[in-house]
Each structure stands twice: as C-alpha cells, then as structure tokens.
Amino acid sequence: MSQQFDLVVIGGGPGGYEAAIRAAQLGFKVACIEKRIHKGKPSLGGTCLNVGCIPSKALLDSSHRYEDTVHHLDDHGITTGEVKFDLAKLLDRKDKIVNQLTMGIDGLLKGNGIEWLKGTGKLLAGKKVEFVSHEGETQILEPKYVILASGSVPVNIPVAPVDQDIIVDSTGALEFQEVPKRLGDGAESSQVALSDQVVNSALRYRTQAPLIDSLMNELGIQGGDINGLTQSLKPQSKAQ
Ligand SMILES: Cc1cc2nc3c(=O)[nH]c(=O)nc-3n(C[C@H](O)[C@H](O)[C@H](O)COP(=O)(O)OP(=O)(O)OC[C@H]3O[C@@H](n4cnc5c(N)ncnc54)[C@H](O)[C@@H]3O)c2cc1C
Numbered sequence: 001m002s003q004q005f006d007l008v009v010i011g012g013g014p015g016g017y018e019a020a021i022r023a024a025q026l027g028f029k030v031a032c033i034e035k036r037i038h039k040g041k042p043s044l045g046g047t048c049l050n051v052g053c054i055p056s057k058a059l060l061d062s063s064h065r066y067e068d069t070v071h072h073l074d075d076h077g078i079t080t081g082e083v084k085f086d087l088a089k090l091l092d093r094k095d096k097i098v099n100q101l102t103m104g105i106d107g108l109l110k111g112n113g114i115e116w117l118k119g120t121g122k123l124l125a126g127k128k129v130e131f132v133s134h135e136g137e138t139q140i141l142e143p144k145y146v147i148l149a150s151g152s153v154p155v156n157i158p159v160a161p162v163d164q165d166i167i168v169d170s171t172g173a174l175e176f177q178e179v180p181k182r183l184g185d186g187a188e189s190s191q192v193a194l195s196d197q198v199v200n201s202a203l204r205y206r207t208q209a210p211l212i213d214s215l216m217n218e219l220g221i222q223g224g225d226i227n228g229l230t231q232s233l234k235p236q237s238k239a240q
Contacts, residue, residue, distance in 0.1 A: 005031045008129045008143040010121035012036070013046020016149030017105055023145075024112040031141065032114055033121035033131055039095070042118040042134065044105040046151055051171040054101055058094040059174065087179060094174070123148065 005028075009020045012034030020032040036043050038050045048054060069083050109116050119133035129141040154169050156162055164172035 005029050005115075005141060005143040007031075007145045007147065008033065008121065008141050009147045009149055010123070010129065011046065011149035011151055012044040012105070012109075012116065013149060013151050014048050015151065016046065016147065017044060017109065019147050019149060020114050021108060021112050024114050028145075030112075030114045031117050031143070032109060033117045033119065033129070035118075035120040035134075037134070038098075038102070043102045044109065044116065045098075045102040049101050049105065050098060051174060055094045055098050055174050056170070058097045059090065062090045062093065085179075087177070091175070091177075 007020070007023045007028045007030045009016045009023075009030065009032045012020075012032050016032055016034070020030045024030045032044075034042070034044055034046075036046070036050060043050055045054075046052075066083070066085055069080060073080060106116065117131050117133070119131055119135075122130040122132075123146060124130055124140070127143070127146055129143065129146055131139045131141055133139075154162070160167055162169045162172065164175075168176075
C-alpha cells in the first residue's frame with residue numbers, strides 16, 4: 001500500500017520533528033519516520049529527549065539540589081538533619097520527565113496532522129523512501145520532498161568498545177545504578193548526575209583504563225598525551 005505525502009522526514013529528533021511540524025503548518029501532508037525504541041516502547045524526540053539534553057539536565061537538577069542542601073544551605077543559616085540520597089528515585093524522576101516530554105512530541109505531531117511511521121526509513125533512488133515498520137511490513141513512499149534528519153551515533157573504538165561497564169557512553173552514564181566511586185578529578189559524589197560533568201568524567205575515566213596504550217596507537221597519538229586523546233575522542237562523540 002502506498003500513501004501520498006508531500007514530505008517524508010526520516011528521524012524524529014529535534015531536527016526532524018521541528019521540520020515536520022513547520023512543514024505541516026505550511027500546509028504539507030507530512031509523515032515522520034522514527035525507529036527509536038526507548039525502554040521498550042517506540043519513542044519520538046531523538047537523542048535529545050531520550051538520552052541527551054533532557055535526562056542529563058533532569059539528573060543535573062537533582063544533583064544540584066542535593067549539593068546545595070548538603071553544602072550550601074548552611075551559608076544561608078538554614079540547618080537540616082541528615083540528608084539522604086536515593087538514586088533509584090532520582091532515576092525514576094528522570095524517566096518520568098523523559099516519558100512526559102516524548103509523549104508531548106507525539107501529541108504535537110498528532111495535533112499538526114503528521115503521521116508518525118514507527119520503524120526504519122531508507123532513501124532510495126528517485127526520492128523514494130522505503131519504510132519498514134517495527135512489525136516488518138514494507139511500504140514504498142513517493143513523497144515530493146524528503147528530509148534526512150537521522151542524527152548521529154557514537155563511534156565504537158574497536159580496541160575499546162563501549163561495554164557500559166568499564167567504558168561507558170553518555171547513554172550508559174545516564175543509567176548508573178550506583179554512584180561511581182570515581183569518575184575523574186573533582187567529580188564529587190553529589191554530582192552523580194551524570195550530565196555533561198559525568199560525560200566528561202567518563203571520558204577521563206577512559207583515559208585511565210589499561211587499554212590506554214593500544215587506544216592511543218589506534219588513534220595515532222604519541223607520548224601519553226592525554227589531552228590529545230581527549231581531543232581526538234571529542235569530535236567522534238555527539239556534540240554536548
Ligand atoms: C548526554 C547528552 C547531553 C546533551 N545535552 C545537550 C544540551 O544541553 N543542549 C543541546 O543543544 N544539545 C545537547 N545534546 C545534543 C543533542 O542531543 C543533539 O544535538 C540533538 O539530539 C540532535 O538532534 P537531531 O534531530 O539532529 O538528531 P537525533 O536527536 O539523534 O535524532 C535523530 C533520530 O533519527 C532516528 N533515526 C536515525 N536513522 C533512522 C532511520 N533510518 N529510520 C528512522 N529513524 C531513524 C534516530 O533513532 C533518532 O531518534 C546532548 C547530547 C547528549 C548525548
């Protein structure tokens with residue numbers, strides 16, 4: 001079955017859903033193809049809403065509140081009792097925020113008459129788009145226009161693949177089930193959170209792993225230059 005769309009957007013992240021919504025507001029009949037499954041269910045919003053900006057800032061917000069309570073309230077003459085830290089609850093709050101916002105994007109697409117095609121899109125010759133649903137059904141779409149907004153994924157370094165144990169990427173860092181003993185210089189346990197600070201710390205953590213020599217050889221970096229390694233890794237990661 002072939003459906004008629006003026007525009008097909010491949011990718012439902014901030015790039016894709018914004019473009020889809022604007023095009024629909026301008027009168028186009030739009031479909032947005034998004035393949036992401038997050039925590040067991042199809043999810044819009046891309047890296048940013050699912051495993052990027054939003055969850056990292058949710059955790060950072062919690063960690064700032066904890067840090068303020070433990071270290072800074074006293075400066076204001078406010079005395080508290082014992083302050084406890086419940087990481088499971090903090091992660092649960094983060095997941096609820098992500099869920100609320102990704103559902104919000106679903107609502108925005110619906111509200112603008114955009115069809116969310118849940119599955120994978122592939123650009124074919126002649127501006128055709130092959131859509132394979134999560135259930136395995138294939139459709140060939142022939143829109144007038146196609147926007148590719150498929151984002152990016154981290155590069156796996158062959159000698160040091162991300163195992164989400166010793167070597168974590170930012171997605172793994174957002175799911176730590178306990179506060180790591182060490183993430184890097186200056187990272188206090190109250191900053192468990194895992195946003196940019198944790199990502200940076202995780203980067204430093206990598207550089208201290210035993211794989212350092214082979215990693216440096218792989219990247220062509222000489223003389224134990226940690227800064228060089230950090231710089232080479234940065235462009236290959238997603239923009240923070
Ligand atoms: C930890 C972290 C924190 C961040 N914090 C910030 C921040 O504070 N501020 C900021 O501005 N940016 C931040 N970013 C960066 C931000 O997340 C990205 O810049 C943004 O998500 C890019 O949007 P995008 O739409 O281009 O791509 P993405 O968000 O990656 O979306 C692309 C979507 O396309 C889908 N897709 C790919 N291929 C196909 C296909 N063939 N078929 C169907 N679907 C497909 C993917 O599943 C994905 O959901 C952060 C990123 C990370 C990892």
